[in-house]
Amino acid sequence: MKYHHAVRQLTLTAVSLCLWLCGSATAQIYKWTDADGAVHYSQTPPSQGYSEMQVAPRSSSAEEDGRQVQELINHQNDAADREAADKDKAIQEADQLAQRAALCVKAREQLAQLESGPPQRHLLSDPDGSVHRLSEQEHLEMVERVKKAIADNCGE
Numbered sequence: 001m002k003y004h005h006a007v008r009q010l011t012l013t014a015v016s017l018c019l020w021l022c023g024s025a026t027a028q029i030y031k032w033t034d035a036d037g038a039v040h041y042s043q044t045p046p047s048q049g050y051s052e053m054q055v056a057p058r059s060s061s062a063e064e065d066g067r068q069v070q071e072l073i074n075h076q077n078d079a080a081d082r083e084a085a086d087k088d089k090a091i092q093e094a095d096q097l098a099q100r101a102a103l104c105v106k107a108r109e110q111l112a113q114l115e116s117g118p119p120q121r122h123l124l125s126d127p128d129g130s131v132h133r134l135s136e137q138e139h140l141e142m143v144e145r146v147k148k149a150i151a152d153n154c155g156e
Contacts, residue, residue, distance in 0.1 A: 029068055038079075041072050104154040111146045114139065 032046045033039050040046070114122065122134045124142075134142065 029072075039075065041075055100153045104150065107146050107149040107153060111143065111150065114143050114146060 030042050030045050031039065034046075122139065123131050124134050124138065125131050
């Protein structure tokens with residue numbers, strides 16, 4: 001991700017430098033805010049859908065041109081960072097949903113098994129590795145824990 005960020009910044013800097021050297025860096029720079037509140041910069045005016053627009057005055061010095069170019073680069077880098085963060089967040093949320101779905105399926109299967117017969121039919125492994133049959137109380141507690149897991153992970 002950082003590689004793409006560095007390449008984008010290097011490309012923008014190189015293009016901006018070329019434009020400045022060719023004399024086109026003194027062209028008008030338009031700054032506008034769209035309906036969603038995002039700020040945009042361009043050398044061409046927006047076509048439609050903006051709530052506010054400013055035309056940056058033509059710069060009178062190379063220093064001003066450099067400042068405007070750096071502002072444009074910073075704006076585009078910030079937008080790329082926000083986009084990457086949004087993508088990472090979406091991936092993380094999708095992973096969490098998949099994990100919850102898997103837990104939901106497992107809990108439903110466990111509940112079906114617990115409800116399939118008398119408590120004495122079900123075996124429970126102890127931490128020391130021994131196995132014992134569930135008592136009525138253990139069975140009820142386990143059913144409640146599984147139902148809570150279903151409520152937590154299945155959206156019920």
